[in-house]
Amino acid sequence: MESIILVSILLYLLSTVGYFAYLFIQKDYLQRTGFFLLLIGFLFHTLTIVYGFIKGGHLPVSNMHETLSFAGWAIAGVFLGIQFKFNLKILGIFAAPILTGIMITVSQLPNEPAAATKIFKSFWLVSHVSVIFIGEAGFALACGLGILYLLQENEIKTKKHRFFFKRLPSLEMLDNIGYVCIVVGFAMLTLGLITGFVYAKAVWGRFWSWDPKEVWAGITWLFYAVLLHERLTVGWRGRRSAIMAIIGFVVLIFTFLGVNLFMEGHHETFTRF
Amino acid sequence: MLDIVLLGINHNTAPIELRECIAFSEDQSKSALHSLMRKTFIKEALLFSTCNRVEVLVVTDDSARAVAETKGFIAEFNKIPLEQFEGSLYVHEGNEAVRHVFRVAASLDSMIVGEPQILGQIKEAYRTAIEEKTSGVILNRLLHRTFFVAKKIRSETGIGDRAVSISYAAVELARKIFGVLEAKKVLLIGAGEMAELAVEHLIRGKVDQVWVANRTFENGVALAKQFNGQAIGFEEIPESLKTVDIIISSTGAPDYVIRPDQVKGVIRKRKNRPLFFIDIAVPRDIDPDINRLSNSYVYDIDDLKGIIDENIEDRQKEAIKGERIVDEAVIGFREWYESLDVVPTIIALRNKMTAIAEAELKKTLQASMISEQEAKAIRKMADSLINKILHDPTQFLKRNGMHENKSFYIDSVRKLFKLDDY
Numbered sequence: 240m241e242s243i244i245l246v247s248i249l250l251y252l253l254s255t256v257g258y259f260a261y262l263f264i265q266k267d268y269l270q271r272t273g274f275f276l277l278l279i280g281f282l283f284h285t286l287t288i289v290y291g292f293i294k295g296g297h298l299p300v301s302n303m304h305e306t307l308s309f310a311g312w313a314i315a316g317v318f319l320g321i322q323f324k325f326n327l328k329i330l331g332i333f334a335a336p337i338l339t340g341i342m343i344t345v346s347q348l349p350n351e352p353a354a355a356t357k358i359f360k361s362f363w364l365v366s367h368v369s370v371i372f373i374g375e376a377g378f379a380l381a382c383g384l385g386i387l388y389l390l391q392e393n394e395i396k397t398k399k400h401r402f403f404f405k406r407l408p409s410l411e412m413l414d415n416i417g418y419v420c421i422v423v424g425f426a427m428l429t430l431g432l433i434t435g436f437v438y439a440k441a442v443w444g445r446f447w448s449w450d451p452k453e454v455w456a457g458i459t460w461l462f463y464a465v466l467l468h469e470r471l472t473v474g475w476r477g478r479r480s481a482i483m484a485i486i487g488f489v490v491l492i493f494t495f496l497g498v499n500l501f502m503e504g505h506h507e508t509f510t511r512f
Numbered sequence: 513m514l515d516i517v518l519l520g521i522n523h524n525t526a527p528i529e530l531r532e533c534i535a536f537s538e539d540q541s542k543s544a545l546h547s548l549m550r551k552t553f554i555k556e557a558l559l560f561s562t563c564n565r566v567e568v569l570v571v572t573d574d575s576a577r578a579v580a581e582t583k584g585f586i587a588e589f590n591k592i593p594l595e596q597f598e599g600s601l602y603v604h605e606g607n608e609a610v611r612h613v614f615r616v617a618a619s620l621d622s623m624i625v626g627e628p629q630i631l632g633q634i635k636e637a638y639r640t641a642i643e644e645k646t647s648g649v650i651l652n653r654l655l656h657r658t659f660f661v662a663k664k665i666r667s668e669t670g671i672g673d674r675a676v677s678i679s680y681a682a683v684e685l686a687r688k689i690f691g692v693l694e695a696k697k698v699l700l701i702g703a704g705e706m707a708e709l710a711v712e713h714l715i716r717g718k719v720d721q722v723w724v725a726n727r728t729f730e731n732g733v734a735l736a737k738q739f740n741g742q743a744i745g746f747e748e749i750p751e752s753l754k755t756v757d758i759i760i761s762s763t764g765a766p767d768y769v770i771r772p773d774q775v776k777g778v779i780r781k782r783k784n785r786p787l788f789f790i791d792i793a794v795p796r797d798i799d800p801d802i803n804r805l806s807n808s809y810v811y812d813i814d815d816l817k818g819i820i821d822e823n824i825e826d827r828q829k830e831a832i833k834g835e836r837i838v839d840e841a842v843i844g845f846r847e848w849y850e851s852l853d854v855v856p857t858i859i860a861l862r863n864k865m866t867a868i869a870e871a872e873l874k875k876t877l878q879a880s881m882i883s884e885q886e887a888k889a890i891r892k893m894a895d896s897l898i899n900k901i902l903h904d905p906t907q908f909l910k911r912n913g914m915h916e917n918k919s920f921y922i923d924s925v926r927k928l929f930k931l932d933d934y
Contacts, residue, residue, distance in 0.1 A: 265670075395685070395688060395809055396803065398815045398818065410688065410786065411690050411691040475784065476785070477806065478806055478807065479806065
C-alpha cells in the first residue's frame with residue numbers, strides 16, 4: 240500500500256520534470272511523456288483508493304490522509320479529462336507539481352483507520368463526497384488556468400514578449416477552458432451541496448445546521464455563482480475572470496482545510512490529522 | 513577522383529547592380545545548364561538563381577579547370593567581362609561546397625535568417641536540373657541530403673519560428689490574443705502597404721469579415737472590394753467598435769482617430785470581448801491609453817519593431833544550433849562520398865589484373881604450339897584465377913566494417929597495386 244503511494248509519487252514527480260522540461264525546451268515529446276507518466280501515476284493512485292475502498296468497505300475519506308489523497312485523485316482525473324478534450328499542452332505545468340505535492344503530503348500523514356461507522360456507507364454520503372471533490376478539482380484547474388492567463392496577458396499588455404509569450408497558448412483559449420472548468424466545478428459543487436443537504440436531513444434531521452463548513456461551502460458557492468452570473472450577463476472575462484478564479488480557489492482551500500484547522504463542526508472528524 | 517565545386521555571388525559579396533547582371537531567369541537556366549555540360553571538365557551541374565544570390569554547383573574531375581571553365585561560362589553567358597565580377601565571386605570545393613549548399617538551403621546564409629522561401633527555390637532549381645538531366649549520382653545525393661538537413665534544422669531549431677516582418681508580427685499577436693482568427697472581424701482604417709499586407713495575412717487566417725473605413729469613401733469601396741469586404745463611413749468607426757475585433761489603422765490623420773472614451777463606451781456592449789488595435793500610422797491613430805483598458809491591446813509601429821528585433825535576435829541564437837546540424841551533415845556526406853570511391857578502386861584493380869593476364873597470355877600462346885581448345889582452357893583458367901585472387905580484397909573493400917579507415921585502405925590498395933600511375 241505504502242509502496243504504491245510511493246510509486247504514484249514518483250510518477251507524478253517524473254511527470255512534473257517532464258512538463259518543466261517541456262516548458263523550457265519546447266519539445267513535444269516531453270509534454271507527451273509528462274502526460275503519459277501522469278496517466279500511469281493516476282492509475283496507481285486509483286489502485287490505492289480502490290484498495291482503501293475494499294479494506295474499509297466504504298469510500299476512503301475518513302481521515303486527512305484519505306481525504307487529501309481523494310482530492311488529489313479527483314484533480315488528476317479532471318486534469319486528464321480536460322487535457323484529453325482540449326489538448327492544452329501546458330496545463331500539466333500546474334497540475335503535475337500540485338499532484339506531487341499533495342501525494343507527498345499524503346504519504347507523510349498517518350493513515351489511522353477511523354472507527355467504521357454506518358454513516359460512511361450511505362449512498363448520499365458517497366455521492367456527496369465524490370461530487371464535491373470533482374468540483375474542487377475543476378476549481379483548482381480553473382485557478383491554474385487563471386494564473387497562466389495572467390502571465391500571458393501581462394506579457395502581451397506590457398509588450399515585453401519574454402519567457403511565456405511563445406510558451407503559453409492564446410488568451411482566448413486559456414479563458415475559455417478556465418470557464419469550462421468553472422462551469423464543471425460549479426455544477427458539481429451545487430450537486431455536492433444538494434446531496435449533502437439530503438444526507439444531513441437523513442442523519443441529523445435538518446438540511447442546514449450552520450456548521451462552519453457548511454457556511455464556508457455556501458460562501459464558496461455564492462462566490463462562483465456571482466462569477467458565472469457576471470460572465471453570462473455582462474461578460475466578465477479575461478483578466479478579471481482569471482483573478483476571480485484564483486481568489487475563488489483560495490476561498491475553497493480555506494473551506495476544505497482552514498475550517499477544519501481553525502473551527503470546529505461535524506466535518507471535523509473526516510479531515511482530522 | 514570527382515570533386516564538388518561551387519561558385520557564387522550573394523547579397524554579401526555583390527551589390528544588386530552586379531547581381532542582376534548575373535542572374536539567370538528560369539528559361540535561361542535551362543540553356544545555361546546545357547552550355548555548362550558541354551564544358552570538358554564538368555560532369556554534373558546545377559544552377560540556382562534568386563534575387564539575393566546566384567550559385568553554380570558542378571561536379572568535376574579537375575576542380576581548377578572546372579572553376580576556370582565556369583567563370584568563363586558566366587562571363588560569356590551574361591556578356592559581362594570576367595574582371596567585373598571575379599572579385600565578388602566565392603569558390604568552395606569539397607566539404608566547403610557541401611557546407612555552403614546546406615547552409616543556403618537551411619536559410620542560415622540568408623539576408624533574413626530563417627526565411628522559408630529559399631528551400632522551395634532550391635527545390636525548383638533541382639527539378640530543372642533533373643529535367644534537363646544535368647544532375648547525376650553525386651548531385652542527386654547531395655541535394656536530397658540538403659533537403660533533409662534544411663527540414664531538420666527548421667523542425668529542430670526555432671530558426672523560422674517567429675515573425676520578422678511587421679505584418680506577420682501583428683498577425684502572430686492576434687493569434688496569441690484570439691487563438692483562432694476564424695469568425696473574427698477586422699476593421700482597416702486608412703490604407704497603406706503594411707496595413708494591407710497585414711489584412712491579407714489575416715484573411716489567410718480565415719477571418720470572418722473585413723470592413724474598410726476611409727476618409728474618401730470611394731477609396732474605401734475600392735479597397736473593400738480587393739478584400740471582399742465592406743466599406744463603411746469614417747464617422748461610423750466608433751459604432752463599428754461594438755462589432756469588430758481587430759483594428760488596423762494607418763491614416764495620415766494628425767490626431768488620434770480612436771480615443772479611450774470611445775472604446776470604454778463599447779466594452780460593456782461587447783461583453784468584454786477583447787479588442788486588438790494595430791497602429792501602423794505615424795503620427796499615431798490610436799490613443800495609447802486604450803492599452804490600459806481591460807481586454808484592449810494597442811500595439812504601435814515601434815512596439816511591433818521592438819518585437820521583430822527581439823525575434824531576429826532569437827533566430828540568430830537558433831541559427832547556432834543550425835550550424836551544428838550542418839557540421840554533422842557535412843561529415844555524414846563526406847563519409848558517403850568517400851565510400852563511393854571503393855567502386856572505382858575495385859574496377860581499377862580488376863582492370864590492372866586483366867591487363868597483366870592479357871599480356872602474359874599473349875606471350876604464352878605465341879611461344880608454344882597450343883591448340884585452339886587448349887588456348888581456350890588456359891584463358892578460362894586465367895579468368896578464374898583473377899576472380900579467385902580478387903574475391904577477398906573486393907569483399908574487404910566493400911565490407912561495411914571498416915568505416916573509419918576506409919580512405920586509408922583505399923589509399924593502400926591504390927599504392928600497393930600502383931593503380932594511380934598508368
